[in-house]
Amino acid sequence: MLALWPTFMYAAEPLPAWNDGPAKSAIVSFVEAVTKEGSDDFVPAAERIAVFDNDGTLWSEQPAYFQILFAFDEFKRLAPQHPEWKNDPTLKALLEGDKKTFAASGENGLLKVVGVTHTGISTEQFQANARAWLASAKHPKTQKPYTEMVFQPMLELLAYLRANGFKTYIVSGGEVAFMRAFAEAVYRVPPEQVIGTTFVSQFHDNEGQPAILRTPKLAHNNDGPGKPESIDAIIGRRPVLAFGNSDGDLQMLQWTAAGKGKRFMGLVHHTDAAREFAYDHPSPIGQLDKALTQATANKWTVVDMSKEWRRVYPFDKE
Amino acid sequence: MLALWPTFMYAAEPLPAWNDGPAKSAIVSFVEAVTKEGSDDFVPAAERIAVFDNDGTLWSEQPAYFQILFAFDEFKRLAPQHPEWKNDPTLKALLEGDKKTFAASGENGLLKVVGVTHTGISTEQFQANARAWLASAKHPKTQKPYTEMVFQPMLELLAYLRANGFKTYIVSGGEVAFMRAFAEAVYRVPPEQVIGTTFVSQFHDNEGQPAILRTPKLAHNNDGPGKPESIDAIIGRRPVLAFGNSDGDLQMLQWTAAGKGKRFMGLVHHTDAAREFAYDHPSPIGQLDKALTQATANKWTVVDMSKEWRRVYPFDKE
Numbered sequence: 180m181l182a183l184w185p186t187f188m189y190a191a192e193p194l195p196a197w198n199d200g201p202a203k204s205a206i207v208s209f210v211e212a213v214t215k216e217g218s219d220d221f222v223p224a225a226e227r228i229a230v231f232d233n234d235g236t237l238w239s240e241q242p243a244y245f246q247i248l249f250a251f252d253e254f255k256r257l258a259p260q261h262p263e264w265k266n267d268p269t270l271k272a273l274l275e276g277d278k279k280t281f282a283a284s285g286e287n288g289l290l291k292v293v294g295v296t297h298t299g300i301s302t303e304q305f306q307a308n309a310r311a312w313l314a315s316a317k318h319p320k321t322q323k324p325y326t327e328m329v330f331q332p333m334l335e336l337l338a339y340l341r342a343n344g345f346k347t348y349i350v351s352g353g354e355v356a357f358m359r360a361f362a363e364a365v366y367r368v369p370p371e372q373v374i375g376t377t378f379v380s381q382f383h384d385n386e387g388q389p390a391i392l393r394t395p396k397l398a399h400n401n402d403g404p405g406k407p408e409s410i411d412a413i414i415g416r417r418p419v420l421a422f423g424n425s426d427g428d429l430q431m432l433q434w435t436a437a438g439k440g441k442r443f444m445g446l447v448h449h450t451d452a453a454r455e456f457a458y459d460h461p462s463p464i465g466q467l468d469k470a471l472t473q474a475t476a477n478k479w480t481v482v483d484m485s486k487e488w489r490r491v492y493p494f495d496k497e
Numbered sequence: 498m499l500a501l502w503p504t505f506m507y508a509a510e511p512l513p514a515w516n517d518g519p520a521k522s523a524i525v526s527f528v529e530a531v532t533k534e535g536s537d538d539f540v541p542a543a544e545r546i547a548v549f550d551n552d553g554t555l556w557s558e559q560p561a562y563f564q565i566l567f568a569f570d571e572f573k574r575l576a577p578q579h580p581e582w583k584n585d586p587t588l589k590a591l592l593e594g595d596k597k598t599f600a601a602s603g604e605n606g607l608l609k610v611v612g613v614t615h616t617g618i619s620t621e622q623f624q625a626n627a628r629a630w631l632a633s634a635k636h637p638k639t640q641k642p643y644t645e646m647v648f649q650p651m652l653e654l655l656a657y658l659r660a661n662g663f664k665t666y667i668v669s670g671g672e673v674a675f676m677r678a679f680a681e682a683v684y685r686v687p688p689e690q691v692i693g694t695t696f697v698s699q700f701h702d703n704e705g706q707p708a709i710l711r712t713p714k715l716a717h718n719n720d721g722p723g724k725p726e727s728i729d730a731i732i733g734r735r736p737v738l739a740f741g742n743s744d745g746d747l748q749m750l751q752w753t754a755a756g757k758g759k760r761f762m763g764l765v766h767h768t769d770a771a772r773e774f775a776y777d778h779p780s781p782i783g784q785l786d787k788a789l790t791q792a793t794a795n796k797w798t799v800v801d802m803s804k805e806w807r808r809v810y811p812f813d814k815e
Binding site: 225228302346355356359363369370371373377380381382384387388389391398404405407408411412413414415416430433434437 | 543546620664673674677681687688689691695698699700702705706707709716722723725726729730731732733734748751752755
């Protein structure tokens with residue numbers, strides 16, 4: 180029995196939700212090369228750092244980043260407790276359904292809504308809020324919980340990498356405590372392997388009941404160049420594999436690619452209007468333009484979702 | 498043969514450099530309690546986060562933080578390449594051996610020396626500098642390399658915790674890239690488990706040769722309240738064990754202690770002038786005053802180095 184076990188394990192085909200196409204083949208070749216002891220491409224387990232963007236790479240990001248949808252729902256839920264929000268013209272417009280005025284405030288208005296719903300409370304309280312929303316909210320198109328709108332092929336890729344000794348990290352523009360509210364349960368990525376945008380937090384002694392309070396001041400914007408910067412600051416090691424889907428991932432891919440030895444750079448290309456969404460550029464969410472040009476020029480792996488993925492979501496039929 | 502192996506492993510007494518005193522007993526009891534499945538105190542492996550201060554907790558910190566000694570040596574080494582340093586009165590005084598003027602500049606002068614030696618270069622270049630220094634510099638009292646002035650009992654404690662499923666982190670006021678230059682080789686703590694003070698870094702595209710440049714702007718001062726703040730931001734989970742040696746570790750210990758369930762809070766008390774150093778308060782380096790009072794009041798473990806440690810450094814005779 181024991182002698183049969185390794186054979187059986189090996190026989191289980193990895194990445195079943197991927198079609199036998201160029202992306203799957205590139206992934207498997209890469210992993211086999213860097214894990215083969217004695218080969219020129221071998222990478223010791225301690226250095227097998229894999230980084231993944233989240234929005235649009237591990238789960239969907241349309242019609243808007245799910246965290247933004249959370250912020251709007253939270254804004255509605257919390258408004259009765261915050262009469263002072265009416266003193267701000269932008270927030271007042273949103274409260275009164277004046278979409279035109281609110282839309283005119285642009286990114287500034289969005290940041291205000293994120294600010295008032297995400298800060299001024301402890302990390303623990305914020306994560307309880309995020310979990311309550313994730314447990315009840317439904318996506319406007321699929322009517323599924325957001326945590327089910329994760330990509331089955333990417334879940335399999337994360338598991339396949341971990342089975343091959345990789346440490347899988349999320350490196351996303353999303354706020355870090357929001358992602359940690361579901362990353363461990365959904366992606367099997369523990370909180371300490373989630374890197375994101377951060378607000379300045381402050382420790383308060385509270386006479387023996389210490390708390391860490393989230394302030395509205397941005398500490399780190401984890402997008403674009405902010406991604407390799409946080410990788411260097413927090414991981415302290417250059418990844419050997421990076422996966423993204425938009426121009427916000429370009430610098431992370433460049434930083435990974437510029438390391439010595441074999442590296443894998445991947446992009447999810449949203450080409451599947453029927454099963455997910457189809458967009459690249461121009462797109463207000465997840466714009467993929469410069470990174471696509473560089474991927475083609477440098478022979479990075481571009482995953483054509485409509486062709487390479489046998490299933491998109493876990494709830495899709497086999 | 499195989500049947501004997503586990504017995505043999507188990508029989509190896511943990512923590513041989515610790516005397517059979519209250520500290521060793523408290524550590525072993527804690528670890529046995531939180532790792533015993535089914536017990537009320539059981540902590541799942543994923544939540545076994547242990548955090549350690551570095552200076553004065555894992556290695557010595559007298560007559561000054563070793564990183565400060567590195568900064569002064571680097572200042573001397575690099576000065577010929579930086580004629581512009583003479584334009585700064587404080588740096589000029591140091592260059593010309595005018596100790597009185599330099600000393601009068603206080604902490605500001607120290608920060609200037611750290612700034613000019615630690616920033617303006619890439620992380621990789623900085624770590625190469627740190628490694629070169631660590632490979633050649635000798636401690637003024639012992640004449641040993643600094644990386645040998647680590648505490649044998651703490652090396653054993655780190656290994657003992659890891660063998661029991663803990664993830665061991667360094668959470669120190671030292672600059673993070675400096676600590677990463679030796680933490681993996683000396684403590685077996687990988688770069689991604691080293692948290693420290695950080696400078697703002699900037700990603701530069703460099704026309705296809707991307708680099709991350711260290712700027713002199715402080716990003717995070719990882720001392721005092723900065724420790725639980727970075728634990729929350731980077732680890733995202735409250736530790737179950739924390740070890741420090743000074744008032745700069747107080748908030749980290751408080752934050753750990755305030756968690757639910759069994760926790761371990763420890764302080765190294767430097768009581769050993771013969772084998773290491775003896776100091777607590779007042780002390781310009783590693784002041785231990787408020788944290789000692791709170792440790793006594795809250796029954797945290799205070800390690801009396803002279804009594805509890807059979808050996809201090811790995812090079813001490815058995």
